[in-house]
Ligand code: RTP
């Protein structure tokens with residue numbers, strides 16, 4: 001249909017176990033989310049079993065970092081957010097910065113991973129990388145949440 005003005009998007013943002021272990025970093029990230037005008041649609045704290053981790057990262061199976069990634073992501077509590085904003089997906093990834101922490105520090109020192117990342121695996125946050133991933137990942141973390149229904153309940157001018 002006809003679209004005009006701002007188009008709202010949902011993304012899945014996850015605070016990984018390295019950051020959840022530090023209450024001050026958690027607080028800083030929560031503030032950053034609000035400061036940048038995301039709406040928090042839903043959030044939850046959770047711990048993955050190893051098999052959840054394997055399922056979520058199935059696309060990376062066989063890569064050299066897969067085992068350590070899967071291990072790390074099931075090593076302790078995480079916080080997951082469904083975030084809404086204009087351009088939420090790319091905006092959140094901009095705030096996170098590059099995956100590799102040393103690249104992040106060098107090229108974009110103001111980003112989350114540059115400021116708080118420990119290693120390329122323990123890099124503080126996850127963010128969906130496309131509309132398709134956002135849909136899949138939101139459903140993975142929040143099976144009871146229906147993206148389509150939520151969108152349909154919005155004012156038409158936001159869709
Ligand atoms: P994601 O898929 O989680 O959104 O992250 P991304 O696009 O920024 O990075 P990707 O290359 O897809 O890697 C997925 C996750 O694997 C971990 N990783 N560890 N060298 C390493 O130890 C290494 N490389 C990647 C990262 O935690 C990344 O988020």
Ligand code: MG
Pocket residue numbers: 129
């Ligand atoms: Mg990726």
